[in-house]
Amino acid sequence: MNDDNRNKLVNRAAYAGIIGNTFLAILKLFIGIFTGSLAILADGIDTTTDIATSFLTLIAAKISNKPPDKSHPYGHEKIETIITKLLSLVIIFAGYNLLIKSIKNIITPEFKINNLILVLITASISVIIKYFLFKYKLKIGKKINSPSSIADAMNMKNDVLISLSVLIGITIYYFTGIKILDPIIALLVSLMIFKVGFETFFEASNDLMDGSKNLxxxxxxxxxxxxxxxxxxxxxxxxxxxxxxxxxxxxxxxxxxxxxxxxxxxxxxxxxxxxxxxxxxxxxxxxxxxxxxxxxxxxxxxxxxxxxxxxxxxxxxxxx
The missing domain is CATH 3.30.70.1350 (Cation efflux protein, cytoplasmic domain)
Known part of the structure; x- marks a missing residue:
């Protein structure tokens, strides 16, 4: 595959992620603020970071396709690993903020959730869109052997699990009325985000250290x-x-x-x-x-x- 075709595929996947995640981020943040649900708000904040990861993937693709020069005789492909490491830090930071907010709401549960049906519908939409984005980005990432695109896809997989856990948790809350479930779900979401962030960080570190893992x-x-x-x-x-x-x-x-x-x-x-x-x-x-x-x-x-x-x-x- 030549560089032009590779770049087109990366751009296509990245723009699909930007469009899909922008729609979901606006929807989830609005519903989270409107209903008072920390779980869907946390999911919305995580989706907002996905927009940043898609933009970073675009930057990585543009730089990595540059030919070798006097300053970089081996080429510029390693920028993809550097961008992947940056993605991991963005993910970890998002997880940390959600964790702190979730713990505060568990300790002092002074909140009220309205219109749970809206939260359930939003979580369902998120699961469907995130799943298709995950499958599409993973297919492209494997086809072009792009670590940053694959990392972005695996982050999408994590988002599917996050939205699914929100959907399940809010459904249980809807039928049981146990209010503390909402911040607990948000806490679990933050831990999932942490897990993906650290896994991505260490994998990128292995590549930067020229490790033999997966070779x-x-x-x-x-x-x-x-x-x-x-x-x-x-x-x-x-x-x-x-x-x-x-x-x-x-x-x-x-x-x-x-x-x-x-x-x-x-x-x-x-x-x-x-x-x-x-x-x-x-x-x-x-x-x-x-x-x-x-x-x-x-x-x-x-x-x-x-x-x-x-x-x-x-x-x-x-x-x-």
Whole structure:
């Protein structure tokens, strides 16, 4: 997929989120203030943060598609991870504010809720719209391998659960009249927001630290390709790092010392081509060639045995 098509898909998903969430935010905030329901007001505040996340996703897409330059020779794709981290902080901040307000209302329940039917209708509308936004954004995010779009989609999934919990809680309140249920629901909503915020924060941190989490499929593909070549031995010092939606691969290979430079280069080019065909988001592969039997001490990176021990289960789960 070229950059223009990728950018169009990101923009389409982001604008869908902005339009849908703006409608829901206005509706929920108005109904929350009009009826006095803290639960639907909390849901509305959370939806307001979703508008910000959609705008941030647009910014990430615009910057990440810029070509490499003198200041950024690896490209600009990592901006998506940085934006994802910013999204997590926005989500955590929203969760904190809701938590404080919910606790205050549980301790001193001086509030009255009117027109519960309006709250129920609003929560039902929110569940339906949020579900479709979640499915749509997740589909786009996976198609273009965009961490910021996927993070935005998972935030939508969280919003579905939030709106659903509000709907269930207000329904119970409607039939039982237990007033304290409203701030308790708001408290549970804030905890859900916290959970998604911290999960997103730590996942983005792992990517920024070039962690190997969720990269097992690529590591296994690398060793499976190399194993096809009889003249290549001991793939080692293999390192894969994620940069936004693309990956960079470094590794060392041992090759028959009788091969000429041209012959070795031809084999290496074939290996690179095969690996990239297995994952179109691998942007660059750097291979260091050594003679077979090289005893140089190299203390970091994965070798074939360590990859199979660490990620072997992923090979079975993915049907590789």
């Amino acid at each position: 097992g499929k690529i590591y296994l593909d690398i060793v499976n390709v190399v194993d096809k070549y009889e003249d290549i031995k001991n793939p080692h010092k293999i390192r894969v790092r994620k940069s936004g939606f693309v990956f960079f691969v470094d590794m060392h290979l041992e090759i028959n010392g009788e091969k000429t430079i041209n012959e070795a280069h031809s084999i290496i080019m074939k290996i690179e081509k095969e690996i990239k065909q297995l994952n179109v988001y691998i942007k660059d592969i750097t291979i260091h060639v050594e003679p077979i039997g090289n005893n140089e001490k190299e203390c970091f990176g994965y070798d074939e045995n360590l990859i199979k021990r660490t990620f072997g289960n992923e090979e079975e789960n993915n049907g590789i």
